[in-house]
Amino acid sequence: MTQPAYVIDQMISAKQIAARVEELAEEISRSFQSTEKLVVVGLLRGSFVFIADLVREIDLPVEVDFLEASSYGDSTRSSREVRILKDLSGQIEGRDVLVVEDIVDTGFTLSHVLQLLLARNPARLEVCALLDKPSRREVEIKATWTGFEIPDEFVVGYGIDYAQRNRNLPFIGKVRFT
Numbered sequence: 001m002t003q004p005a006y007v008i009d010q011m012i013s014a015k016q017i018a019a020r021v022e023e024l025a026e027e028i029s030r031s032f033q034s035t036e037k038l039v040v041v042g043l044l045r046g047s048f049v050f051i052a053d054l055v056r057e058i059d060l061p062v063e064v065d066f067l068e069a070s071s072y073g074d075s076t077r078s079s080r081e082v083r084i085l086k087d088l089s090g091q092i093e094g095r096d097v098l099v100v101e102d103i104v105d106t107g108f109t110l111s112h113v114l115q116l117l118l119a120r121n122p123a124r125l126e127v128c129a130l131l132d133k134p135s136r137r138e139v140e141i142k143a144t145w146t147g148f149e150i151p152d153e154f155v156v157g158y159g160i161d162y163a164q165r166n167r168n169l170p171f172i173g174k175v176r177f178t
Contacts, residue, residue, distance in 0.1 A: 004178075008169070008176070017147070041064075046102030046103065047101055066088070070082070071083070102131065104141065110139075132148070135151065156169060157169030
């Protein structure tokens with residue numbers, strides 16, 4: 001099946017993202033200042049660029065791990081069926097954990113991931129999301145820290161894809177199908 005034609009309109013510039021990542025890292029560093037070592041869990045694949053930039057700005061010792069969950073496949077809409085494709089490598093029991101998500105949309109994926117992680121008894125579990133689309137929320141969930149609130153638009157860039165494309169864009173762009 002071929003992908004429909006589309007254009008990408010910039011919504012959030014690379015400069016805006018960099019400034020907000022720095023602010024988020026400062027807030028996170030303050031909030032976890034008494035933590036011996038923060039476990040930062042990136043939700044793959046969309047968060048990989050964000051987590052790389054964020055952990056370099058966090059002024060604390062960090063351990064980075066990844067979990068891959070999927071509810072989209074190559075679609076622009078959630079299937080509401082969350083699959084864990086890659087689990088954590090390390091243990092989080094009794095540890096402070098920060099989950100880094102690219103975008104909170106319906107909330108299904110993040111809710112599922114948080115339930116999974118809470119069952120492992122972390123000392124503290126917080127969420128930092130680059131983007132939040134509250135108008136699409138179907139599950140009551142809110143990130144502790146959010147980079148940008150956006151309208152109900154399909155977006156790509158800065159790690160976020162459409163059918164595995166456009167992750168390499170340095171900005172967040174709105175996809176407009178033609």
